[in-house]
Amino acid sequence: MNGENRFFLINRALIVLAVALILAGLFFEQYRIVLRNAILL
């Protein structure tokens, strides 16, 4: 596998991981926790 392909794969894996983290956070209502904390400051 050449360098470009490796970069491409790592980049896409990171994007998928980040989206999975966001969805998991939303599932655990972390958006609401962040919003409540930010509004109360």
Added chain:
Amino acid sequence: MTNKPIWGRLARRRTIVQLVSALTLNSYFTQYVTKGIPCPALNCYACPAAAFACPIGSIQHFAGRKKFPLYALGVIGLIGALIGRASCGWFCPFGWFQELVYKLPIPKRRLPNRFNWTRYIVLAVLVVAVPLVTREPWFCKLCPAGTLEASIPLALFSADIRAMLGALYWVKLGILAVLLAWMSVTRRPFCRWLCPLGALWSPLNPVSSFRLRVDQAACIQCNRCQEVCPMDILVYENPASGACIRCLECVRVCPVDCILVQ
């Protein structure tokens, strides 16, 4: 894959993008919905006008509650995977503030990047470890961006807040004063040595979708790229540097157009 005229022209408009970003991140009206979204920059969400959450503030809040910040880290990771530290160069109000202060007509000093790992210590200690133990967001309590955007305006406009000011306020002002002096003689010192958000994005820089590449065969190693780089990077040696904020100043000034945007 690359188009120097377009990226060079875009780099010339960066100040406008930074101004629009600072206004958007602090646009007040949408805050009851958008303040639950971590913004792509270090922007204090204690500022009454802040429309988005600070990603570092959010991480500390979860650390204080002993919960893993899935959502905040996901947003930071997605931004980092897509554009690396370009947010620092294009969207961060405090980064822009440092660039404006650096324009003051006083003698300048270049400092080597040898010790720029200190931002990882700030991240590990003040953003994670101390809030975990004390349940208090200690980076926020000392953050110079927060002092500038929230503490000073709140103290100026509210007599109640002025009456509550204690020693911590003067410590914060002292930190900001030292940084003000530092940023007037050295480019972006907070971004280079202290910013924990930059520390989170730095490892993603080499593998982000938006990155720089140098055509080594065409490069004449004139060092113009380093002269204009706000992070003092020798671009032809390390175009994927973790410190690079993708401001594209190097692309704009390169005399042989060998720095390519991917």
